Amino acid sequence: AQSRRRDEESFYRQGRAMSMADEVILRIYEAKSRDVGRSIVRIPIRVMKKLGVEPGDYVEIVGRKTAYAQVWPAYPEDEDKDIIRMDGMIRQNAGVGIGDTVKVRRVSLKPAQRVVLAPTEPVRVDPEYLKKQILLGKPVTRGQAIDVPFYGGSIRFVVVQVQPGPAAYVSVDTDVAVREEPVKETELAIPRVTWEDIGDLEEAKQKIRELVELPLRHPELFKHLGIEPPKGILLYGPPGVGKTLLAKAVANEANAYFIAINGPEIMSKYYGESEAKLREIFEEAKKNAPAIIFIDEIDAIAPKREEVTGEVEKRVVAQLLTLMDGLQERGQIVVIGATNRPDAVDPALRRPGRFDREIQIPMPDKRARREILQVHTRNMPLCTSDDVKLGLCAKGDEVDLDRIAEMTHGYTGADIAALAKEAAMSALRKAVAKGLVDLDQETIPPEVLNKLKVGMSDFMEAMKF
Ligand code: ADP
Numbered sequence: 001a002q003s004r005r006r007d008e009e010s011f012y013r014q015g016r017a018m019s020m021a022d023e024v025i026l027r028i029y030e031a032k033s034r035d036v037g038r039s040i041v042r043i044p045i046r047v048m049k050k051l052g053v054e055p056g057d058y059v060e061i062v063g064r065k066t067a068y069a070q071v072w073p074a075y076p077e078d079e080d081k082d083i084i085r086m087d088g089m090i091r092q093n094a095g096v097g098i099g100d101t102v103k104v105r106r107v108s109l110k111p112a113q114r115v116v117l118a119p120t121e122p123v124r125v126d127p128e129y130l131k132k133q134i135l136l137g138k139p140v141t142r143g144q145a146i147d148v149p150f151y152g153g154s155i156r157f158v159v160v161q162v163q164p165g166p167a168a169y170v171s172v173d174t175d176v177a178v179r180e181e182p183v184k185e186t187e188l189a190i191p192r193v194t195w196e197d198i199g200d201l202e203e204a205k206q207k208i209r210e211l212v213e214l215p216l217r218h219p220e221l222f223k224h225l226g227i228e229p230p231k232g233i234l235l236y237g238p239p240g241v242g243k244t245l246l247a248k249a250v251a252n253e254a255n256a257y258f259i260a261i262n263g264p265e266i267m268s269k270y271y272g273e274s275e276a277k278l279r280e281i282f283e284e285a286k287k288n289a290p291a292i293i294f295i296d297e298i299d300a301i302a303p304k305r306e307e308v309t310g311e312v313e314k315r316v317v318a319q320l321l322t323l324m325d326g327l328q329e330r331g332q333i334v335v336i337g338a339t340n341r342p343d344a345v346d347p348a349l350r351r352p353g354r355f356d357r358e359i360q361i362p363m364p365d366k367r368a369r370r371e372i373l374q375v376h377t378r379n380m381p382l383c384t385s386d387d388v389k390l391g392l393c394a395k396g397d398e399v400d401l402d403r404i405a406e407m408t409h410g411y412t413g414a415d416i417a418a419l420a421k422e423a424a425m426s427a428l429r430k431a432v433a434k435g436l437v438d439l440d441q442e443t444i445p446p447e448v449l450n451k452l453k454v455g456m457s458d459f460m461e462a463m464k465f
Helices: 002-015 045-051 088-094 127-135 202-217 219-225 243-253 263-268 274-287 311-326 366-377 385-389 401-407 413-433 446-451 456-463
Strands: 023-030 040-043 058-062 066-073 083-086 101-106 114-119 139-141 145-150 153-163 167-169 175-178 232-236 257-262 291-296 333-339 355-360
Touching (some): 045 066, 045 101, 058 088, 066 139, 083 088, 114 127, 127 145, 127 175, 139 153, 153 167, 202 355, 232 243, 243 257, 263 274, 263 311, 274 291, 274 333, 366 401, 366 413, 401 456
Parallel strands (some): 114 175, 232 333, 232 355, 257 291, 291 333
Antiparallel strands (some): 023 101, 058 066, 114 153, 139 167
Protein backbone atom coordinates (compact mmCIF):
# COMPACT_ATOMS: atom_id res chain seq x y z
CA ALA A 1 0.00 0.00 0.00
CA GLN A 2 2.91 2.30 0.83
CA SER A 3 4.51 1.96 -2.59
CA ARG A 4 1.20 2.28 -4.34
CA ARG A 5 0.68 5.47 -2.45
CA ARG A 6 4.09 6.78 -3.51
CA ASP A 7 3.32 6.01 -7.14
CA GLU A 8 0.06 7.83 -6.90
CA GLU A 9 1.75 10.74 -5.20
CA SER A 10 4.31 11.30 -7.90
CA PHE A 11 1.59 10.91 -10.46
CA TYR A 12 -0.33 13.71 -8.86
CA ARG A 13 2.58 16.09 -8.57
CA GLN A 14 2.93 16.13 -12.33
CA GLY A 15 -0.55 17.48 -12.59
CA ARG A 16 -0.06 20.26 -10.08
CA ALA A 17 0.58 22.93 -12.66
CA MET A 18 -2.90 22.53 -14.12
CA SER A 19 -5.48 25.18 -13.38
CA MET A 20 -6.20 24.96 -9.68
CA ALA A 21 -9.42 25.66 -7.87
CA ASP A 22 -10.13 26.37 -4.20
CA GLU A 23 -13.32 24.42 -4.35
CA VAL A 24 -15.26 22.22 -6.69
CA ILE A 25 -18.91 21.29 -6.78
CA LEU A 26 -19.67 17.61 -7.14
CA ARG A 27 -22.79 15.47 -7.14
CA ILE A 28 -23.09 12.80 -4.49
CA TYR A 29 -23.21 9.10 -5.29
CA GLU A 30 -23.24 6.32 -2.75
CA ALA A 31 -20.02 4.65 -1.65
CA LYS A 32 -19.12 1.20 -2.88
CA SER A 33 -19.52 -1.25 -0.05
CA ARG A 34 -15.79 -1.80 0.37
CA ASP A 35 -15.38 1.89 1.21
CA VAL A 36 -18.14 2.13 3.80
CA GLY A 37 -17.04 3.19 7.27
CA ARG A 38 -13.58 4.27 6.19
CA SER A 39 -14.15 8.06 6.33
CA ILE A 40 -13.05 8.37 2.72
CA VAL A 41 -14.52 9.99 -0.35
CA ARG A 42 -13.65 9.16 -3.94
CA ILE A 43 -13.39 11.85 -6.60
CA PRO A 44 -12.03 11.81 -10.16
CA ILE A 45 -8.28 12.17 -10.50
CA ARG A 46 -8.62 15.22 -12.73
CA VAL A 47 -10.68 16.90 -10.00
CA MET A 48 -8.10 15.96 -7.39
CA LYS A 49 -5.48 17.65 -9.51
CA LYS A 50 -7.62 20.71 -9.87
CA LEU A 51 -7.98 20.91 -6.09
CA GLY A 52 -4.32 20.17 -5.59
CA VAL A 53 -4.97 17.18 -3.35
CA GLU A 54 -3.27 13.84 -3.30
CA PRO A 55 -4.58 10.45 -2.17
CA GLY A 56 -4.91 10.41 1.59
CA ASP A 57 -5.15 14.20 1.90
CA TYR A 58 -8.02 15.65 3.89
CA VAL A 59 -10.87 17.51 2.29
CA GLU A 60 -13.70 19.58 3.65
CA ILE A 61 -17.14 18.67 2.36
CA VAL A 62 -19.67 21.42 2.66
CA GLY A 63 -23.35 20.61 2.44
CA ARG A 64 -25.89 21.86 4.94
CA LYS A 65 -23.20 20.96 7.46
CA THR A 66 -19.48 20.49 7.08
CA ALA A 67 -17.81 17.09 7.15
CA TYR A 68 -14.23 16.00 6.69
CA ALA A 69 -12.82 12.96 4.96
CA GLN A 70 -9.73 11.56 3.32
CA VAL A 71 -9.78 11.69 -0.43
CA TRP A 72 -9.05 8.77 -2.76
CA PRO A 73 -9.20 8.49 -6.56
CA ALA A 74 -12.50 7.62 -8.18
CA TYR A 75 -13.06 4.19 -9.66
CA PRO A 76 -12.04 4.20 -13.34
CA GLU A 77 -15.63 4.08 -14.56
CA ASP A 78 -16.38 7.29 -12.63
CA GLU A 79 -13.35 9.22 -13.83
CA ASP A 80 -15.13 11.42 -16.34
CA LYS A 81 -18.14 12.20 -14.16
CA ASP A 82 -18.30 15.17 -11.78
CA ILE A 83 -19.22 13.05 -8.83
CA ILE A 84 -18.12 12.26 -5.33
CA ARG A 85 -18.75 8.93 -3.67
CA MET A 86 -19.26 8.91 0.08
CA ASP A 87 -20.96 6.67 2.61
CA GLY A 88 -24.08 7.41 4.63
CA MET A 89 -22.14 8.45 7.70
CA ILE A 90 -20.29 11.19 5.82
CA ARG A 91 -23.50 12.22 4.07
CA GLN A 92 -25.20 12.54 7.42
CA ASN A 93 -22.31 14.51 8.86
CA ALA A 94 -22.40 16.85 5.86
CA GLY A 95 -26.19 17.12 6.05
CA VAL A 96 -26.71 15.90 2.48
CA GLY A 97 -28.23 13.01 0.57
CA ILE A 98 -27.51 11.07 -2.58
CA GLY A 99 -28.04 13.24 -5.67
CA ASP A 100 -27.34 16.49 -3.79
CA THR A 101 -24.31 18.56 -4.62
CA VAL A 102 -21.56 19.51 -2.20
CA LYS A 103 -18.63 21.85 -2.26
CA VAL A 104 -15.31 20.13 -1.76
CA ARG A 105 -12.23 22.00 -0.59
CA ARG A 106 -8.67 21.14 0.29
CA VAL A 107 -7.86 21.54 4.01
CA SER A 108 -4.73 21.06 5.98
CA LEU A 109 -5.66 19.57 9.31
CA LYS A 110 -3.49 19.52 12.40
CA PRO A 111 -3.16 16.46 14.62
CA ALA A 112 -5.72 16.63 17.41
CA GLN A 113 -4.45 17.14 20.94
CA ARG A 114 -7.68 16.03 22.50
CA VAL A 115 -10.86 14.39 21.27
CA VAL A 116 -13.87 13.61 23.45
CA LEU A 117 -16.60 11.25 22.29
CA ALA A 118 -19.95 10.52 23.85
CA PRO A 119 -22.10 7.47 23.07
CA THR A 120 -25.73 7.81 22.06
CA GLU A 121 -26.68 5.12 24.58
CA PRO A 122 -25.07 4.28 27.91
CA VAL A 123 -22.08 2.03 27.23
CA ARG A 124 -18.47 1.65 28.31
CA VAL A 125 -15.81 1.44 25.67
CA ASP A 126 -12.06 1.49 26.02
CA PRO A 127 -10.80 4.77 24.56
CA GLU A 128 -7.55 3.12 23.45
CA TYR A 129 -9.51 0.62 21.42
CA LEU A 130 -11.51 3.39 19.77
CA LYS A 131 -8.40 5.37 19.03
CA LYS A 132 -6.31 2.54 17.59
CA GLN A 133 -9.00 0.55 15.81
CA ILE A 134 -11.37 3.21 14.62
CA LEU A 135 -10.07 6.73 14.76
CA LEU A 136 -6.38 6.72 13.93
CA GLY A 137 -5.68 8.94 10.94
CA LYS A 138 -9.30 9.94 10.63
CA PRO A 139 -10.46 13.53 10.55
CA VAL A 140 -12.80 14.52 13.37
CA THR A 141 -14.95 17.54 13.97
CA ARG A 142 -17.35 18.51 16.71
CA GLY A 143 -20.84 17.14 16.17
CA GLN A 144 -19.66 14.38 13.89
CA ALA A 145 -21.27 10.97 14.31
CA ILE A 146 -19.13 7.83 14.24
CA ASP A 147 -20.50 4.28 14.20
CA VAL A 148 -18.39 1.81 16.08
CA PRO A 149 -18.79 -1.94 15.53
CA PHE A 150 -19.82 -3.56 18.77
CA TYR A 151 -20.72 -7.21 19.33
CA GLY A 152 -22.00 -7.70 15.83
CA GLY A 153 -24.02 -4.51 15.88
CA SER A 154 -22.79 -1.00 16.14
CA ILE A 155 -22.97 1.89 18.53
CA ARG A 156 -23.07 5.47 17.49
CA PHE A 157 -20.73 7.98 19.09
CA VAL A 158 -20.74 11.72 18.67
CA VAL A 159 -17.60 13.82 18.80
CA VAL A 160 -18.34 16.42 21.46
CA GLN A 161 -14.96 18.09 21.61
CA VAL A 162 -11.95 18.51 19.32
CA GLN A 163 -8.86 20.51 20.18
CA PRO A 164 -7.68 22.33 18.23
CA GLY A 165 -11.02 22.95 16.54
CA PRO A 166 -12.97 23.02 14.43
CA ALA A 167 -11.42 19.92 12.85
CA ALA A 168 -8.26 17.89 13.28
CA TYR A 169 -7.09 14.34 12.64
CA VAL A 170 -6.43 11.67 15.24
CA SER A 171 -2.77 10.80 15.64
CA VAL A 172 -0.99 8.36 17.95
CA ASP A 173 -0.37 11.24 20.34
CA THR A 174 -4.00 12.35 20.49
CA ASP A 175 -5.59 12.12 23.90
CA VAL A 176 -8.86 10.33 23.19
CA ALA A 177 -11.47 10.32 25.94
CA VAL A 178 -14.83 8.60 25.97
CA ARG A 179 -17.53 9.96 28.16
CA GLU A 180 -19.81 7.48 29.87
CA GLU A 181 -22.78 9.78 29.86
CA PRO A 182 -24.73 9.65 26.59
CA VAL A 183 -24.78 12.63 24.32
CA LYS A 184 -27.52 15.18 24.89
CA GLU A 185 -29.81 16.71 22.37
CA THR A 186 -28.22 20.13 22.85
CA GLU A 187 -24.87 18.64 21.88
CA LEU A 188 -26.26 17.32 18.63
CA ALA A 189 -27.69 20.66 17.61
CA ILE A 190 -24.30 22.22 17.27
CA PRO A 191 -24.42 25.67 15.78
CA ARG A 192 -22.74 25.93 12.44
CA VAL A 193 -23.13 29.65 12.13
CA THR A 194 -20.00 31.45 10.98
CA TRP A 195 -19.20 35.16 10.79
CA GLU A 196 -19.97 35.09 7.07
CA ASP A 197 -23.55 34.13 7.85
CA ILE A 198 -24.09 37.41 9.64
CA GLY A 199 -24.65 40.47 7.50
CA ASP A 200 -23.32 43.78 8.80
CA LEU A 201 -22.99 44.18 12.61
CA GLU A 202 -19.24 44.67 12.21
CA GLU A 203 -18.90 46.54 15.47
CA ALA A 204 -20.85 43.93 17.42
CA LYS A 205 -18.88 41.10 15.81
CA GLN A 206 -15.61 42.71 16.74
CA LYS A 207 -16.67 43.39 20.31
CA ILE A 208 -18.00 39.90 20.89
CA ARG A 209 -14.84 38.37 19.47
CA GLU A 210 -12.73 40.44 21.79
CA LEU A 211 -14.89 39.81 24.85
CA VAL A 212 -15.74 36.15 24.30
CA GLU A 213 -13.69 34.45 21.61
CA LEU A 214 -10.32 35.80 22.66
CA PRO A 215 -10.54 34.77 26.34
CA LEU A 216 -11.97 31.36 25.46
CA ARG A 217 -9.27 30.66 22.93
CA HIS A 218 -6.33 32.23 24.66
CA PRO A 219 -6.88 32.28 28.41
CA GLU A 220 -3.09 32.48 28.83
CA LEU A 221 -3.05 35.96 27.30
CA PHE A 222 -5.44 37.29 29.91
CA LYS A 223 -3.61 35.54 32.69
CA HIS A 224 -0.34 37.00 31.49
CA LEU A 225 -1.76 40.49 31.36
CA GLY A 226 -3.48 40.07 34.71
CA ILE A 227 -6.92 40.99 33.47
CA GLU A 228 -10.24 39.32 34.00
CA PRO A 229 -12.17 38.39 30.92
CA PRO A 230 -15.92 39.01 31.35
CA LYS A 231 -18.09 36.25 32.76
CA GLY A 232 -21.21 37.65 31.24
CA ILE A 233 -22.22 39.94 28.46
CA LEU A 234 -25.57 41.32 27.54
CA LEU A 235 -26.74 41.71 23.98
CA TYR A 236 -29.61 44.04 23.61
CA GLY A 237 -31.72 44.98 20.65
CA PRO A 238 -35.11 44.26 19.08
CA PRO A 239 -36.13 40.69 18.20
CA GLY A 240 -34.80 39.25 14.95
CA VAL A 241 -31.71 41.39 14.54
CA GLY A 242 -29.12 38.65 15.00
CA LYS A 243 -28.44 38.31 18.73
CA THR A 244 -28.79 34.55 18.72
CA LEU A 245 -26.85 34.35 15.50
CA LEU A 246 -23.93 36.24 17.07
CA ALA A 247 -23.88 33.96 20.11
CA LYS A 248 -23.87 30.86 17.90
CA ALA A 249 -21.18 32.25 15.63
CA VAL A 250 -18.89 33.10 18.51
CA ALA A 251 -19.40 29.63 20.01
CA ASN A 252 -18.62 28.05 16.70
CA GLU A 253 -15.56 30.15 15.99
CA ALA A 254 -14.20 29.71 19.50
CA ASN A 255 -14.94 26.00 19.25
CA ALA A 256 -16.88 26.26 22.47
CA TYR A 257 -19.69 24.09 23.73
CA PHE A 258 -22.99 25.91 23.29
CA ILE A 259 -26.06 25.71 25.50
CA ALA A 260 -29.05 27.84 24.65
CA ILE A 261 -31.87 28.43 27.09
CA ASN A 262 -34.72 30.77 26.99
CA GLY A 263 -35.92 32.86 29.89
CA PRO A 264 -39.67 32.34 29.62
CA GLU A 265 -39.19 28.60 29.10
CA ILE A 266 -37.07 28.25 32.23
CA MET A 267 -39.78 30.04 34.17
CA SER A 268 -42.79 28.19 32.79
CA LYS A 269 -41.74 24.81 31.39
CA TYR A 270 -39.57 24.10 34.39
CA TYR A 271 -41.87 25.81 36.84
CA GLY A 272 -40.95 24.74 40.32
CA GLU A 273 -37.66 23.35 39.04
CA SER A 274 -36.28 26.53 37.52
CA GLU A 275 -33.41 26.83 39.96
CA ALA A 276 -32.47 23.20 39.60
CA LYS A 277 -32.57 23.57 35.82
CA LEU A 278 -30.22 26.56 36.01
CA ARG A 279 -27.81 24.64 38.23
CA GLU A 280 -27.93 21.74 35.82
CA ILE A 281 -27.10 23.99 32.87
CA PHE A 282 -24.12 25.56 34.62
CA GLU A 283 -22.94 22.09 35.61
CA GLU A 284 -23.20 20.90 32.00
CA ALA A 285 -21.22 23.94 30.86
CA LYS A 286 -18.51 23.28 33.42
CA LYS A 287 -18.16 19.68 32.31
CA ASN A 288 -17.79 20.73 28.70
CA ALA A 289 -15.79 23.93 29.03
CA PRO A 290 -14.88 26.01 27.12
CA ALA A 291 -18.57 26.75 26.94
CA ILE A 292 -21.07 29.47 26.22
CA ILE A 293 -24.43 29.62 27.94
CA PHE A 294 -26.86 31.69 25.91
CA ILE A 295 -29.91 32.96 27.77
CA ASP A 296 -32.42 34.47 25.38
CA GLU A 297 -35.01 36.84 26.83
CA ILE A 298 -33.08 37.01 30.06
CA ASP A 299 -35.42 39.69 31.35
CA ALA A 300 -37.97 36.92 31.92
CA ILE A 301 -35.62 35.21 34.37
CA ALA A 302 -34.17 38.28 35.93
CA PRO A 303 -36.57 41.17 35.74
CA LYS A 304 -35.98 44.14 37.96
CA ARG A 305 -36.67 42.90 41.39
CA GLU A 306 -39.19 45.58 42.15
CA GLU A 307 -41.21 44.19 39.24
CA VAL A 308 -41.00 40.71 40.62
CA THR A 309 -44.00 39.63 42.52
CA GLY A 310 -43.61 35.99 43.46
CA GLU A 311 -41.13 34.40 45.81
CA VAL A 312 -40.23 31.90 43.10
CA GLU A 313 -39.01 34.57 40.72
CA LYS A 314 -36.88 36.12 43.42
CA ARG A 315 -35.27 32.79 44.18
CA VAL A 316 -34.52 32.17 40.50
CA VAL A 317 -32.78 35.55 40.19
CA ALA A 318 -30.79 34.81 43.34
CA GLN A 319 -29.82 31.42 41.96
CA LEU A 320 -28.58 32.89 38.69
CA LEU A 321 -26.53 35.46 40.60
CA THR A 322 -25.00 32.77 42.80
CA LEU A 323 -24.13 30.65 39.78
CA MET A 324 -22.54 33.61 38.00
CA ASP A 325 -20.58 34.56 41.10
CA GLY A 326 -19.47 30.97 41.47
CA LEU A 327 -17.94 30.87 38.01
CA GLN A 328 -14.24 30.83 38.47
CA GLU A 329 -12.26 33.59 36.97
CA ARG A 330 -10.90 32.43 33.66
CA GLY A 331 -13.23 29.51 34.14
CA GLN A 332 -13.70 29.21 30.41
CA ILE A 333 -17.43 29.75 30.68
CA VAL A 334 -19.16 32.83 29.36
CA VAL A 335 -22.82 33.60 29.82
CA ILE A 336 -24.40 35.63 27.05
CA GLY A 337 -27.77 37.14 27.87
CA ALA A 338 -30.06 38.66 25.28
CA THR A 339 -32.91 41.05 25.81
CA ASN A 340 -34.76 43.74 24.00
CA ARG A 341 -35.34 45.66 27.20
CA PRO A 342 -32.00 46.24 28.92
CA ASP A 343 -33.51 48.45 31.57
CA ALA A 344 -35.93 45.67 32.50
CA VAL A 345 -33.02 43.52 33.66
CA ASP A 346 -32.28 43.37 37.36
CA PRO A 347 -29.48 45.90 38.01
CA ALA A 348 -27.84 43.36 40.33
CA LEU A 349 -27.12 41.26 37.24
CA ARG A 350 -25.37 44.15 35.56
CA ARG A 351 -22.81 44.69 38.32
CA PRO A 352 -19.08 44.03 37.83
CA GLY A 353 -18.27 40.35 37.60
CA ARG A 354 -21.71 39.53 36.26
CA PHE A 355 -23.16 40.88 33.02
CA ASP A 356 -20.82 43.83 33.07
CA ARG A 357 -20.45 44.33 29.32
CA GLU A 358 -23.18 45.31 26.94
CA ILE A 359 -23.32 45.21 23.22
CA GLN A 360 -26.11 46.96 21.43
CA ILE A 361 -27.49 45.30 18.32
CA PRO A 362 -29.28 47.90 16.23
CA MET A 363 -32.01 47.62 13.63
CA PRO A 364 -30.35 47.35 10.21
CA ASP A 365 -30.11 50.51 8.13
CA LYS A 366 -30.15 50.45 4.34
CA ARG A 367 -26.51 49.45 3.98
CA ALA A 368 -26.91 46.70 6.58
CA ARG A 369 -30.07 45.42 4.91
CA ARG A 370 -28.11 45.19 1.65
CA GLU A 371 -25.50 43.03 3.37
CA ILE A 372 -28.05 40.81 5.06
CA LEU A 373 -29.81 40.36 1.70
CA GLN A 374 -26.48 39.35 0.26
CA VAL A 375 -26.08 36.67 2.94
CA HIS A 376 -29.53 35.24 2.38
CA THR A 377 -29.33 35.21 -1.42
CA ARG A 378 -25.76 33.89 -1.54
CA ASN A 379 -26.86 30.48 -2.77
CA MET A 380 -29.83 31.66 -4.79
CA PRO A 381 -29.80 31.82 -8.58
CA LEU A 382 -30.81 35.48 -8.95
CA CYS A 383 -31.72 36.93 -12.35
CA THR A 384 -28.82 38.90 -13.80
CA SER A 385 -28.73 41.06 -16.93
CA ASP A 386 -27.01 38.15 -18.70
CA ASP A 387 -29.92 35.90 -17.81
CA VAL A 388 -32.26 38.47 -19.37
CA LYS A 389 -30.17 38.51 -22.56
CA LEU A 390 -30.24 34.73 -22.67
CA GLY A 391 -33.99 34.77 -22.23
CA LEU A 392 -33.80 32.93 -18.90
CA CYS A 393 -35.42 35.87 -17.13
CA ALA A 394 -38.03 38.34 -18.30
CA LYS A 395 -36.98 41.84 -19.28
CA GLY A 396 -36.68 44.07 -16.25
CA ASP A 397 -36.53 41.08 -13.88
CA GLU A 398 -32.86 41.53 -12.94
CA VAL A 399 -32.53 41.54 -9.18
CA ASP A 400 -31.39 44.85 -7.80
CA LEU A 401 -30.38 44.26 -4.18
CA ASP A 402 -29.81 47.97 -3.60
CA ARG A 403 -33.36 48.70 -4.51
CA ILE A 404 -34.69 45.92 -2.32
CA ALA A 405 -32.59 47.23 0.56
CA GLU A 406 -34.11 50.64 -0.01
CA MET A 407 -37.64 49.28 -0.09
CA THR A 408 -37.35 47.24 3.10
CA HIS A 409 -37.14 50.06 5.60
CA GLY A 410 -38.15 48.73 9.02
CA TYR A 411 -37.30 45.11 8.19
CA THR A 412 -35.19 43.19 10.72
CA GLY A 413 -32.64 40.57 9.68
CA ALA A 414 -35.26 37.91 10.38
CA ASP A 415 -37.73 39.73 8.10
CA ILE A 416 -35.13 39.87 5.34
CA ALA A 417 -34.37 36.16 5.70
CA ALA A 418 -38.09 35.44 5.40
CA LEU A 419 -38.38 37.75 2.38
CA ALA A 420 -35.60 35.93 0.53
CA LYS A 421 -37.19 32.54 1.25
CA GLU A 422 -40.58 33.76 0.12
CA ALA A 423 -39.10 35.18 -3.12
CA ALA A 424 -37.57 31.79 -3.89
CA MET A 425 -40.89 30.10 -3.21
CA SER A 426 -42.60 32.56 -5.54
CA ALA A 427 -40.11 31.65 -8.29
CA LEU A 428 -40.77 27.97 -7.70
CA ARG A 429 -44.56 28.40 -7.79
CA LYS A 430 -44.28 30.26 -11.09
CA ALA A 431 -42.06 27.54 -12.57
CA VAL A 432 -44.56 24.88 -11.54
CA ALA A 433 -47.47 26.91 -12.93
CA LYS A 434 -45.63 27.32 -16.25
CA GLY A 435 -45.01 23.59 -16.38
CA LEU A 436 -41.25 24.10 -16.25
CA VAL A 437 -40.88 22.08 -13.09
CA ASP A 438 -42.75 18.85 -12.57
CA LEU A 439 -42.80 18.14 -8.86
CA ASP A 440 -43.87 14.54 -9.44
CA GLN A 441 -40.61 13.74 -11.10
CA GLU A 442 -38.24 11.74 -8.93
CA THR A 443 -35.39 14.18 -9.45
CA ILE A 444 -35.45 17.49 -11.25
CA PRO A 445 -32.99 17.33 -14.18
CA PRO A 446 -30.05 19.78 -14.09
CA GLU A 447 -31.15 21.51 -17.33
CA VAL A 448 -34.43 22.39 -15.64
CA LEU A 449 -32.68 23.56 -12.49
CA ASN A 450 -30.47 25.82 -14.61
CA LYS A 451 -33.56 27.58 -15.92
CA LEU A 452 -35.03 28.18 -12.50
CA LYS A 453 -34.15 31.75 -11.45
CA VAL A 454 -35.39 34.14 -8.82
CA GLY A 455 -36.33 37.49 -10.29
CA MET A 456 -37.06 40.99 -9.02
CA SER A 457 -40.78 40.35 -9.51
CA ASP A 458 -40.51 37.47 -7.03
CA PHE A 459 -39.12 39.83 -4.40
CA MET A 460 -41.93 42.29 -5.11
CA GLU A 461 -44.42 39.47 -4.75
CA ALA A 462 -42.79 38.40 -1.48
CA MET A 463 -42.97 41.92 -0.08
CA LYS A 464 -46.75 41.77 -0.20
CA PHE A 465 -46.74 39.17 2.56
P1 ADP B 1 -32.55 37.60 17.73
O1 ADP B 1 -31.79 36.63 18.55
O2 ADP B 1 -31.94 38.96 17.73
O3 ADP B 1 -34.01 37.63 18.03
P2 ADP B 1 -31.82 35.86 15.58
O4 ADP B 1 -30.35 35.92 15.69
O5 ADP B 1 -32.49 34.66 16.14
O6 ADP B 1 -32.48 37.15 16.20
O7 ADP B 1 -32.22 36.02 14.05
C1 ADP B 1 -33.27 35.28 13.47
C2 ADP B 1 -32.96 34.98 12.02
O8 ADP B 1 -32.92 36.20 11.27
C3 ADP B 1 -31.59 34.37 11.82
O9 ADP B 1 -31.63 32.97 11.91
C4 ADP B 1 -31.21 34.85 10.43
O10 ADP B 1 -31.77 34.03 9.44
C5 ADP B 1 -31.86 36.21 10.35
N1 ADP B 1 -30.95 37.32 10.70
C6 ADP B 1 -31.10 38.20 11.72
N2 ADP B 1 -30.10 39.09 11.73
C7 ADP B 1 -29.29 38.78 10.69
C8 ADP B 1 -28.06 39.33 10.18
N3 ADP B 1 -27.48 40.40 10.73
N4 ADP B 1 -27.48 38.72 9.11
C9 ADP B 1 -28.07 37.64 8.54
N5 ADP B 1 -29.20 37.08 8.98
C10 ADP B 1 -29.83 37.64 10.04
